[in-house]
Amino acid sequence: MREKELRRSLAVLPIGTVMKLTSLTARQIRYYESQELIFPKRSDGNRRLYSLADIDRLLEIKDYLDDGLNMAGIRKVYDQKKLERERQKDQSHQLTDDDVRKILHDEFLRAGGLQIPGSQQPSVQKPF
């Protein structure tokens, strides 16, 4: 099923379509890019092109934001994921959804510097 993966990664959607599919404003989408949360391709007149994978990524980012994480925190989670993916190359360990939840949990415990300044402490104190 590699061809399917390939298609999910094909960047062909303009920001306008992404806005409708994610309910995010162009401002937010571009801002997340500046925070290195997403990496859309560029094309013709320097226009951003997104893939279906990017759409999922943006929806995922929205969820993390609801969980009280800020840009830095989310990026940290993705960086961890990437490290695990690489570590997985020469080892037989794979990052499972449970691992991700654990990472998120740890983030909560010491999210002091990652928590959004003067923000809504997640209503759900112990979602884990």
Next chain:
DNA sequence: GTTCTTACA
């Protein structure tokens, strides 16, 4: 008409 970058009430 749509997107891009930059800047600021």
Next chain:
DNA sequence: TGTAAGCA
């Protein structure tokens, strides 16, 4: 984050 400005 919103939004306006000036380009492409």
